[in-house]
Amino acid sequence: MIRKAGREREITYLCFVLPTLALYVLFFIEPVIMGCYYSLTNWSGISSSPKFIGFQNYIKLATDKVFLSALKFNGVYSLLLVVIIVVLSLVLALCLNAEIRGRSFFRGAMFFPAVLSMLTVGMVFNEIFTYALPNLGALLGIEALQTNVLSNVNTAMYGVLFVNVWQGLAIPTILLLAGLQTIPQEMFEAAELDGAGKMKQFFSITLPFLLPVLSVVLILTLKDGLTVFDYIKALTEGGPAGRTKSLTFNIYNLGFKELKFSYAIAQAMVVTAIVVVISYFQIRVVDRKKVY
Amino acid sequence: MLASFTYVAAAESKPVELECFLIKVEALEVEEQIAAKFHEENPNVTINFVATPDAETALFARIAANDIPDIMNTYPAETVYQKMMDDGLFVDLTGNAMFDNVPDSVLKMSAYKGKQYALPLAMSSYGVFYNKDIFAKHNLTPSTDYQGFLDLCQKLKDAGEQPLEFYDKSAGGVGQMAERLTGILNNDSNALFQRVAKGETDLTKEPEIRTLGETLLKIREFGQKDQLGTDLDQVVADFISGRTAMFVGGTWNVATILKANKDLNFAMFPFPNPMGTGESLPVNIDTSYSVYTGAKDVDAAVAFVAFHARPEIAQMYADVEGSPNVIKGVTYHIEQLMPINDTIMKGAMFLTPVNFWPAGMRSSWEQYLQQLFIDKDVDAFVKATQDMVLEFYNA
Numbered sequence: 001m002i003r004k005a006g007r008e009r010e011i012t013y014l015c016f017v018l019p020t021l022a023l024y025v026l027f028f029i030e031p032v033i034m035g036c037y038y039s040l041t042n043w044s045g046i047s048s049s050p051k052f053i054g055f056q057n058y059i060k061l062a063t064d065k066v067f068l069s070a071l072k073f074n075g076v077y078s079l080l081l082v083v084i085i086v087v088l089s090l091v092l093a094l095c096l097n098a099e100i101r102g103r104s105f106f107r108g109a110m111f112f113p114a115v116l117s118m119l120t121v122g123m124v125f126n127e128i129f130t131y132a133l134p135n136l137g138a139l140l141g142i143e144a145l146q147t148n149v150l151s152n153v154n155t156a157m158y159g160v161l162f163v164n165v166w167q168g169l170a171i172p173t174i175l176l177l178a179g180l181q182t183i184p185q186e187m188f189e190a191a192e193l194d195g196a197g198k199m200k201q202f203f204s205i206t207l208p209f210l211l212p213v214l215s216v217v218l219i220l221t222l223k224d225g226l227t228v229f230d231y232i233k234a235l236t237e238g239g240p241a242g243r244t245k246s247l248t249f250n251i252y253n254l255g256f257k258e259l260k261f262s263y264a265i266a267q268a269m270v271v272t273a274i275v276v277v278i279s280y281f282q283i284r285v286v287d288r289k290k291v292y
Numbered sequence: 293m294l295a296s297f298t299y300v301a302a303a304e305s306k307p308v309e310l311e312c313f314l315i316k317v318e319a320l321e322v323e324e325q326i327a328a329k330f331h332e333e334n335p336n337v338t339i340n341f342v343a344t345p346d347a348e349t350a351l352f353a354r355i356a357a358n359d360i361p362d363i364m365n366t367y368p369a370e371t372v373y374q375k376m377m378d379d380g381l382f383v384d385l386t387g388n389a390m391f392d393n394v395p396d397s398v399l400k401m402s403a404y405k406g407k408q409y410a411l412p413l414a415m416s417s418y419g420v421f422y423n424k425d426i427f428a429k430h431n432l433t434p435s436t437d438y439q440g441f442l443d444l445c446q447k448l449k450d451a452g453e454q455p456l457e458f459y460d461k462s463a464g465g466v467g468q469m470a471e472r473l474t475g476i477l478n479n480d481s482n483a484l485f486q487r488v489a490k491g492e493t494d495l496t497k498e499p500e501i502r503t504l505g506e507t508l509l510k511i512r513e514f515g516q517k518d519q520l521g522t523d524l525d526q527v528v529a530d531f532i533s534g535r536t537a538m539f540v541g542g543t544w545n546v547a548t549i550l551k552a553n554k555d556l557n558f559a560m561f562p563f564p565n566p567m568g569t570g571e572s573l574p575v576n577i578d579t580s581y582s583v584y585t586g587a588k589d590v591d592a593a594v595a596f597v598a599f600h601a602r603p604e605i606a607q608m609y610a611d612v613e614g615s616p617n618v619i620k621g622v623t624y625h626i627e628q629l630m631p632i633n634d635t636i637m638k639g640a641m642f643l644t645p646v647n648f649w650p651a652g653m654r655s656s657w658e659q660y661l662q663q664l665f666i667d668k669d670v671d672a673f674v675k676a677t678q679d680m681v682l683e684f685y686n687a
Contacts, residue, residue, distance in 0.1 A: 045356040046376050066656075130461070130521060148521025151461060153666060237463045240520045241666055242659035256349040258652025259372060261356060 032272075038265050045261035057266035067267060069242065070250045077157060077246070078225025084165050085172055085221045086214065092169065093176035107177070114170035122234025125163045126150075129235070150236050153243045160231050160244055168224060172217040179213035180206070215286035219279050226275055247271050308589040309338045310596065313351055313361035316579050317343040318547055322612040330599050337592045339363070355381070362587035363596060368402040368410040368580055369647035382409040383583040383590055390601035397639050398618045402577055409582055411597050413606060414615040416578035417560075417632050418472040418542045418644070421549075424557040426453060426537040434561040438507075441564045445514040448537050455514040457536040459524040460665055463658040468646075469540055470661050471654050473504055475574045475645040476565050482648035488678065489685030495678040499567065505670040507566045511540075512665065520665060532556060543629055544578065547614045550628075559628045562635070573635050574644040578615045650684040 039057055043050035061067050096107050113121065129149050137145025149159040183206065191201050207214075229248040232238060238245035238253070245253075247267065254264035312327070314320055320343040327339035342361065344350045354360060360381065366373045376382060385391070386407045391399060394412060402412045420441075422434060430451050435441040448455040459465045474481045477500045484500060487493045495501045512519060516536070528545060530536045532552045540563060549556060562572045581600060583593040599605055603621030610617035614626050616633040624633050635641060646654050660676040663669075 044375065045352060046372075046381070047379055048358075066659075130523065130526065134518070134521070147518045148461070151518055151521030236461075238659065239461065239463050239662050241663035245659070253655060254652075255356075256352050257655040259352065259375075260652065 035265050035269060038262050039269050041262045043262040043265075044259045045255060046259065050262065053262075057263045058270075060263070061266060061270060066242070066245065066250060067247075070245050070247045073157070073243075073245060074226050074228070074247050077161065077228065078222055080161055081164060081168070081225040081228075082218060082221045084161070085168055086217060088165070089169050089172035089176055089217065090210075090214075092173045093180055096173070096177055097180045110173060111170045113167040114174075116167065118167065118230035119234050121163060121167050122231045125159075125166075126235050129159055151240055153240055156236055156240055156244050160228070160235050163231050163235065164224070164228065168221065172221065175213050175217055176210060179210045183209045211286050215283060218282055218286070222278060222282070223275055226271060307336045307338070308592055309340055310362040310588060310593050312339050312341050312596070313347070313354075313364040314341055314343040315347045315351060315365035316613070317345070317347055318544075319579070319609065319613045322609055326600065326605055326608060327596070329605070330596055334592070334595065337589070337596065339596055360584045360586065362584055362589075362593045364582055364584070366410050366580055366582040367577060367647075368404060368408075368412070368582070369577055369643055370651075371648065372651045373410075373582075374404050375651070377404050377407075377409045380585055383585050383587070383594060384409060385411065385583070385594065385597070388594065388598060390598035393601045393603065393606075393620045394618055395620065398577070401575075401643050402580060410577075410580040411582075411601060412577045412580040412618055413600055413609060414577075414579040414613060414617050415575050415636055416543045416615050417562075417573055417575050417629075417636065417641070418468075418540075419560045419562045419573070419632065420538050420540050421531060421545065421558055421560050422538045423531065423534060423536075424559055426534065434559075436561075436564055437568070438564040438566040442510065442514075445511070445538075449514055454516060454530075454536045456511060456516075456538050456540070457522065457527040457530055458512060458515045458519040458539075459522050459527045460519040460662060461521055461523045463662065464655075465524050466661045466665075467654045467658040468542070470504060470508065470657065471646050471649075472574045472644055473507060473563065474500065475642060476563055476572045477503055477507075477567050479642040481645045485649070485681045485685055488681050495674055495681065501674050501677050502670060503566050505664055505673045508661070508664065509668055509670070520662065528552075531558075543615050543632065546626060546629060550614070550626075559630075560632055562632075573632070573641040575636060575641045576644045576647065579609075579613070650687065653680065653684040656680055656684070 038050065040052060040054060041050035042053050042056075092110065096103060096110070100106070134146050134148060137143070137147075149155045187205050188201055191205060196204065227248050228246050229252065232244055232246050232249045233252075236244045238249050248271070251264045251267050251271070254260045254267065312323070314323060320341055323341055327341070331338060347365075351361075351364060355376070366376075366382070368374075368377075384407050388408075390411055391408060398412050398415070399408065402408060402410055420434070426448070427433065430447065430453070432444055432447060435444050445455040478484055481500065484493075484498060488495055488498075516522065516530075524541070524545075527536070527539050528541075528548055529552075531539050532549055543560070546560075549558065565572045581597040583590060583597055587593040600609065601619055603619060606617055606619035606622045610619075610622050610624060614629070616626075616629060616636050617624060624630070626633070657677065657680060660673060660680065663676070664673040
């Protein structure tokens with residue numbers, strides 16, 4: 001009798017899970033498997049009969065200067081993005097968690113960039129960098145402002161990074177703010193009674209309690225950095241001279257401009273593997289240190 | 293007036309809706325008018341248009357996903373579309389009466405392996421746009437030789453004018469300019485690159501690419517500050533407002549210029565050949581239509597494409613879109629492009645090289661061109677181009 005009830009419950013659970021599982025298989029697992037297959041062919045995106053070429057696309061990646069340059073760009077870009085976003089969003093979350101006047105307004109205002117599409121933000125900042133700032137520079141006689149930030153090989157990446165940070169801060173800040181609000185206040189009161197200063201409280205209570213949220217923020221930001229596309233498309237198109245060509249922008253170009261779909265998919269597979277491996281180790285490290 | 297040839301009749305048995313994908317999105321309005329006229333004659337056929345930004349990329353994505361429109365704009369001379377023809381994507385239209393209204397010289401350009409897979413409607417060209425009022429103010433006339441062109445730029449500069457502006461932030465525009473100029477320097481650059489790929493020669497030993505690099509750098513000496521920070525929209529806006537006397541661009545910019553200021557006194561002349569030989573007017577088939585072999589109603593789709601070959605319909609298109617039209621019986625009236633149109637009609641032109649180069653090579657070249665503008669190292673540019681040609685032609 002008990003066994004029958006248990007089986008019925010399992011069937012009920014299965015019925016709940018099946019639609020989601022089917023969608024997951026259809027929209028995630030199946031494309032990944034198809035992607036793996038196509039990355040082993042010479043598919044151009046047009047031909048209906050691609051030829052199987054084994055691991056040739058992957059072997060070619062090892063000596064592809066454009067791919068390696070894009071990999072380096074994404075590495076540096078992601079590192080800077082993660083550091084800046086984590087530090088700034090933590091500072092902002094702490095400020096918005098404090099008792100300050102107009103806190104609700106600031107909380108709402110700082111979330112505003114998150115509701116805009118990345119492409120829209122990129123296009124707006126493109127206008128600012130291309131027209132507004134140089135004209136302002138000319139008006140004020142400031143030479144440095146008269147050149148488009150995005151046209152200089154030394155500053156183009158920072159221009160893109162600035163836009164990414166401007167928009168990318170909102171979600172991590174909200175997540176960290178929510179994390180801060182789950183920390184029991186008694187912990188801080190007890191620490192104060194024990195004579196712990198604000199810094200000691202931050203490193204001994206706040207930070208360990210925030211680690212699970214920080215882990216999510218780190219992974220999301222890292223993923224954003226490694227897959228940055230919209231800002232590149234709207235701001236620089238990979239220029240000047242390929243200095244801001246990211247992996248995903250290169251994949252887009254290979255697929256849709258050069259009709260090398262199978263090679264583009266092979267690169268996408270490598271990017272996916274990089275994100276998965278880094279995320280796995282990051283979660284393991286953070287898991288060991290967090291407070292439950 | 294109807295043409296003397298007959299059209300393929302659309303199926304009359306049951307209503308059909310066909311999807312027409314436009315790469316020439318600026319022609320959407322006039323295409324809708326044309327479709328309405330077609331619908332009057334063929335009430336059972338309705339044409340729905342799709343016109344999205346970055347349309348060609350969207351089209352490729354749809355083809356890759358096997359979601360192919362019934363009718364679409366194509367560039368039949370380009371290798372990418374020829375691959376599609378090889379793969380059986382387009383209906384073979386050879387022998388259809390619609391081609392009676394297209395000059396043989398144009399049909400030769402649009403043919404692939406002796407067959408016609410597209411109806412060519414309009415051509416585009418590339419050259420130097422100039423402000424006639426600024427030229428008249430300084431008693432200057434367009435030059436047909438390269439040194440004369442440089443002297444012209446210098447005179448404008450000395451007179452306090454901005455001779456030229458460049459849009460080097462637009463990577464696609466940079467690649468296009470270099471590709472068109474390569475064609476001017478050598479009308480058959482494809483043959484040169486094939487010889488390079490076979491190891492018979494080396495671009496460091498041939499004059500074309502070095503001259504190209506030097507020319508691109510030389511003309512930029514007459515350009516504005518921060519060329520890598522300027523895009524095409526800004527340059528066109530500056531040309532319209534008279535801030536620059538000239539810019540190098542394609543005939544497709546005319547519609548934008550006229551829309552902004554229909555009274556602007558301007559025209560276009562071919563970019564003079566720095567090596568002084570061959571034709572200097574690159575052309576491409578700017579508008580053409582193909583029919584998908586799996587279209588919902590192939591006969592109706594072909595009938596709609598053929599409908600564009602009627603002189604009065606092609607006239608409607610030409611009046612609005614503005615590119616030199618190739619359909620016989622169309623009266624071209626875009627004054628600013630008359631000299632270019634006359635040159636095309638005389639056949640004094642060459643098909644631009646991108647049609648022969650391997651797919652994606654021009655796109656790949658863009659970053660080396662921008663690098664040239666940054667470090668001005670012509671030797672490095674020639675070497676990078678040599679490596680690129682070897683990679684693409686031996687792929």
